[in-house]
Amino acid sequence: MRLVCGESKIPSPCHCPGILLLGLALQCSVLMTVGIRLENVTVPSVAIIGQSVGLECQYRLEDDKLYSLKWYKNDQEFFRYSPNSRPNIVTFQTHGVQVDNQELHNHPNRVTLRSLSLNSSGLFRCEVVSESPVFQTVFKERKLNVIIPPNPGNPHLSKFSPTIHMYEILTGNCTSYKSYPAANLTFYINERKWGSPNVTEYESVKEIDREGKEVWTSVIGLRVRVDNNFFNKGAIRIKCKASILGREWITSKNITHQNKNYQHPLYSSARNQYSSASRIRWCHSSSWTFPLFSISAIFSSLYILYFTSHIFNPTL
Known part of the structure; x- marks a missing residue:
């Protein structure tokens, strides 16, 4: 049975009442020097529907021995490894969890989940328990989210x-x-x-x-x-x-x-207006210059003709 002093998950001798037997006090003090250590829990944060993922629990026994290693999804146990039991590996039916049993005996600290579904999403916990008489328990939790990627893939x-x-x-x-x-x-x-x-x-x-x-x-x-x-x-x-x-x-x-010589419509319109105005001024100037020049030339010719006719024919 697990021993807990006070409210701490790991027993501490300072919380043991003085009326406890010496043996219980010694058990509390032993936990301060030896025990099991959970170093890392690997659970992918995101996985694709239909694929497989590996869950891994890395621990160190120190001077203790392993009693069991368990995996939970949303507080429901789906895997247990107990080296001193027969069989030593047991799986339990859990909604959204399909355990691949092929590699379990070679790597009991690693569990593979296959054919993931949206129901496979959840909070996964690895729990490691040391041998008696202490049965010290340590655990870590990780969140797994199963997604459906865009269809057919890229946007x-x-x-x-x-x-x-x-x-x-x-x-x-x-x-x-x-x-x-x-x-x-x-x-x-x-x-x-x-x-x-x-x-x-x-x-x-x-x-x-x-x-x-x-x-x-x-x-x-x-x-x-x-x-x-x-x-x-x-x-x-x-x-x-x-x-x-x-x-x-x-x-x-x-x-x-499309066209490197393309001009903004506003710029093109302004340029066309400028060109049109220039043509109008040129035509206006030309249309007035030509008549003025023609009239003055006619009057000059008539004056010369009149003057010369009076010189050579005074009777006119």
């Missing part, structure tokens, strides 16, 4: 034109289909992260797939006017990243500059 970029003019508005969507939980989506332009007001986050849509699992579809939209700073060697690099609990999936594409 999908849509509604982006393959080419774009300078100063046009770049628009498009990024969609992550049927994941669990809903993916967080992020837009990048030339490796620079973009957010509001140029990025719109739409409400995620929940549905139930053919196998009865809850899955989510997430969508974000991008809208930004491009200028010279957006183009790198004549192209814009668009990237969308979907992330779920630290796991990431990325899709990217290039959008090329």
Whole structure:
């Protein structure tokens, strides 16, 4: 039976009442010098549905002996290793847990869970107990989250034109289909992260797939006017990243500059107005200069003709 002095999980002689027998006091004092130590518990924080994961419990016995090593999911035992029992390895049915028994006898401190489902998510605890008469118990807990990645894998970029003019508005969507939980989506332009007001986050849509699992579809939209700073060697690099609990999936594409000589409509309009005004002034000047020059020339010719006729023919 486990011995506990006071409320501490590890007995301490200072909490033992003075009326206890000398033997019990000695047992309490022994626990201060020898015991079992749980050095590390390995449980993946995130796993993909349908895959297998390994759980590992690393401990040090010091001068003690191992009585049992147990694994729990949400406080329900599903694995026990007792070296002095027959059989020494026992598994128990637990919702969402399928233990792979092939490697258990070679590595009893390592347990493999296969064919993970969403029900495999939970709080896993490794508990190590030392031999009698103390039965000292140590444990550590880790959280496992099983996710469904985006389908078919990377997020999908849509509604982006393959080419774009300078100063046009770049628009498009990024969609992550049927994941669990809903993916967080992020837009990048030339490796620079973009957010509001140029990025719109739409409400995620929940549905139930053919196998009865809850899955989510997430969508974000991008809208930004491009200028010279957006183009790198004549192209814009668009990237969308979907992330779920630290796991990431990325899709990217290039959008090329359609016309390097393209001018902003405002600049083009101003330039055309300037050119039109210049042509109007030139035509206006020409249209008035030509008649003035012609009339003066006619009057000059008539005057010369009149003057010469009077000189050579005074009778006129």
